[in-house]
Amino acid sequence: MKARATIHKDFTIARIDDRLYSAFIEHMGRAIYTGIYEPDHPTANAQGFREDVLDLVRALDIPAIRYPGGNFVSAYNWEDGIGPRDQRPVRLDLAWRSRETNQVGINEFAGWAKDAGIEMMLAVNLGTRSIEDARNFVEYCNYPRGTYWSDLRRQHGVEDPYDVQMWCLGNEMDGPWQIGHKEAKEYGRLADETSKAVKAFGRGIETVVCGSSNDRMATYPEWERQVLDECYENVDYISLHKYFGNTSHNTLNYFAKIDETGRYIQAIGGVIDFIKAKKRAKNDVHICFDEWNVWYHNREQDTRNWREWDWPEAPELLEEDYNLEDALLVGGLLNEFIRRSDRVKIACIAQLVNVIAPIRAEKGGKAWATSIYHPYQFASLYGRGTALDVAVDGPRYNAQVAHDVSYLDIAAVHAADGRSLAIFAINRSPDEAMELDLALNGFRDARLIDHQVLGGEGIGAREANTSADPFRITPRKGDRLSVDDGTLRAELPPLSYHLIRIAVQ
Template sequence: MAKQAKLTIEKDFQISKIDKRIYGSFIEHLGRAVYGGIWQPGHPTADEDGFRRDVLDLVRELQVPIVRYPGGNFVSNFYWEDSVGPVEDRPKRLELAWRSTEPNYIGINEFAKWAKKADTQIMQAVNLGTRGIEAACNLLEYCNHPSGTKYSDLRVKHGVKDPHNIKVWCLGNEMDGPWQTGHKTADEYGHLADETAKAMKQIDPSIELVLCGSSNTGMPTFPEWENTALSWAYDSVDYISLHQYYGNRFNDTANFLAQSDDMDHFIRTVIATCDFVKAKKRAKKNINLSFDEWNVWFHADASDADTMKNRPWQIAPHLLEDHYDFEDALLVGLMLITLMKHSDRVKMACMAQLVNVIAPIMTEENGPVWCQTIYYPLLHASKYGRGIALQPVLTSTKHDTIDFTDVTDVESIAVWNDEKDEVTVFAVNRSLTDDIVLDLDLRSFGDYRLAEHIVLENPDMKAVNTAEHSAVIPKLHTDRTEKDGNFYKANLTKTSWNVLRFVK
């Protein structure tokens, strides 16, 4: 007898309206993300500004609402003044995070132009590693002030009359990490971030500010870092960041697919810490979460280390170009479900990164663009995960792995798009051995019909896509779902990503 799971979808069991910015991404001046990624003059698809149209098409298809820029570790030694003005006058700099040379061909104004073409907004990071309050304020004035002051007039002089009006700003990057240029203790960082935040909001009170949280759950200072940094800056900031990457280093697929449970625990712990500081300060506002770096990342570590150690100071070397397989796509889908489940507090998230560098989109320097396996869960979530996240009332069989207990075979959530009057169910069957029948109870929505059942599956967990061949692509299946009144039975094949869309 087939294994069973059940999801009750109740219109009144609402978590929150999903902030579309949870489907954001990230472009850092790292490897070929910028040079050879979004920008490559001379490429057959390059537009008048040198941006690759084929990449832009895929980014627009993803409907990426916000992109974090320019780092990442890069930002902690970033001199923004070098990235503006006539390109021929811009200096080349040693880039300390990735031991590359930054030519500054693309800077803030060029990236803002790309963002408009990509129909996205910018999440701008400021350097609190080697710099501080003054540089952050000057950059904000340059980007957001209309004119009539030193740095706003400098922007106008550089040919950009209208301000960029960037609304989200990150106060540094991973300042808890000893690898970070300008690494600080929680007290040092919290004090600096608070003072920087207060000064920046004097310039533009409408901006939202993101405080650096822990770089991952394994940091020895987690979660005391959050407690200390927020104790300084709670009143001045709006979000705290979370970063987390997962990998299957020991080739244990079951344990790998359970790691989204760790992500869930991470989010819950940070929320609890934020609310502890809120209680301690007798504050009224909530600090929300910006999960502004997340992905699978482990495939290319050795070659990256060799490049940075033995062949440093290249311009746009091949770095962090993980080639993702099918099981990576499943974990990405599970992580997206986890973000949706916490949409009441997670208001922004950025898959790191967007192009070439641990990315869903890959390019060949003089050839085509292509989609990695992880592109598709992000595409489906971004397109169909807009609306109200519904509290999942889910029953499922469970299993244990080497690191996790009571891992549900099925993970799922439903999103109700009240404007379009449709319900989308996202579900991953992470059982390695069994198909599972998912009973769906849609009684509270009346007579909805199944519009489509999208499935991403492959018998080979290590199957990858390449520029020449896509082994992992979504397919439509009309033969795996049965209707009985307002109930449905959906067959979820073993290790599969499923998107079930119901409409009036």
């Protein structure tokens, strides 16, 4: 099959916020304990964190990380995780029916995040707790000295404040499964008042109000309308969540869910515009897609397990073995966020280690990158700058979740220094190669810097990286691409992801 596309230097979408490539980690399963933190591991540093995992995390260049939840946060007392470790209480986590030792709390996690070079994005409990508890948490983290909570932090060995600028106002409060679930108007009022209290600590603080847990909720998108009607002028972002799976084993329908996600973003963008117009507001609210990933391989079994097991400590939960098909889906979602970067300013892959994650780590053993690690890494490293509109003319198909879907999934980013162009291209076809002609208009002296390929010949759609074979799906150098006289010509094998970097003037 053949496809043509055009990129023009001046046809821009938006300046991409670096936080589009953020992550999420929750006190859930083995994400924290034996994931990032394992004091007895051979690679553990003096703080008990695994250096082998840290190396993989650092290589992703993650801008920000959302913590400590997730469903976990809606019954969490942040004070349980501060002070001497031998005096911290062990609690039963109602969200995942497990035992929380609180050996990692805000100070330990902040140290890990600093070591990894990641900014924190903290969530407050608005399920079972109050504005006062949120206020105290912010004071503990952000105020320098001379007050009860700031001086308590200093007593705990942290002299300088963390100056956390991003605060999530609860988690999935529209969900009946959420501890402390609230109705939209009720939650909107609470979020409004909490946001005002949080922002009273200084300029620059941004808050994220809970949107729909997914676009299948019966309350979507009315939830967003009612919540924003209560708090629009005092918040900065509204969160969206969505998880993906291919339980029907229909590859093309699976990939069409990327287009479905675009409609989700577009719909909430319309709600935002409506409320802004209704209120005659001057501020803009953007989208924080702070939970997204593939989750379906073990979902039914995991759900059965956590509802039945007897409060284990750091149990194996949601430990997905991601295949090539999943990697292409993740690459396509990142492309969609780039294409919607005028609306989506922050996005967090959920989660980072072990739990539906790009990184896996055995207890006492090795750590490795799953298949989805690679498109995430490429986007994070090279998808920063200005998103460009890409006009595509090529074959299309209809699927159950979306019609008129392009076999070519493509996004382009002009680097901030103006000297390079990154193109992320996917051939969604399970069985046909694609001949691509891509015109590079408005750029001078275009020449190829690098071409990396994931998938293609010799790799089945449902093959995965495992502990025994951690490099089964890994990028390789591409050899079927040329750039000549302002045109890129390439052959994209079936089911393949491509990072193409071009030097331009």
